[in-house]
Amino acid sequence: MTSRLERGWRHRFRAVLEKVRPRRLEFGVDLLMARSRALAATVGLEEARARVYEFTRWRVQRRLEKTGACWVAPTDGRDRFACDLSLGGLARWLRAAGFEASVGSTEDAIALARADGIGLTTDVEPFERKERLALLWVPSSLPPPRQMGLVLRDLSLAPRTPRCMACGGALRLVAKASVAERIPPRTARWKEDYFVCERCDRLFWQGTHWERIAARVAAERPAAEDPGRP
Ligand SMILES: [Zn+2]
Incomplete structure (x- = not known):
């Protein structure tokens, strides 16, 4: 029985390959799934599938550019x-x-x-x-x-x-003095710029956690x- 993940990946590979109208679509999908399995020993199966997928998409995009067609995302203009x-x-x-x-x-x-x-x-x-x-x-x-x-x-x-990771609201730069009582004392000593989420009012500053993200x-x-x- 095919697992849910495998069905999902097959769908993804198919959606990319379809754009270049191959004569044997399912054969192409089988080939990419086999290539992922071969690579799995070194990076793990899911990372292998992601890498094979990204490489395939990149090649399909280049091929479409050469033929003058463009890569049309199913979601054009949406964000x-x-x-x-x-x-x-x-x-x-x-x-x-x-x-x-x-x-x-x-x-x-x-x-x-x-x-x-x-x-x-x-x-x-x-x-x-x-x-x-x-x-x-x-x-x-x-x-x-x-x-x-x-x-x-x-x-x-x-x-x-x-944007605010908690709710997606826009972050607004605020005067340090206006949020002074909410800043941990140790942070206040070394940071000058603070942001407040316009939606949930959460306070942010560009500390090590922010920089890592x-x-x-x-x-x-x-x-x-x-x-x-x-
Ligand atoms: Zn928020």
């Missing part, structure tokens, strides 16, 4: 996300990358995909219906920052100004460069 319940960590990372991201059921994700946003889900079933949706399957097995990179590169979206987000580039043959 608001709805994640299913198992993708709460991904929602937080998407907010850190500057995007609005809510968390709810798969049906909520589909509803936003039918409206003006992008749905992200770990369920495979919605893709087995025939409806064309701004919905992406995300492997639940990858760590959230890795999921974020995968999604942003699929949609050719670059990271933006960070910002560096991880910055490392996730849109698909402009060769990810390297896995």
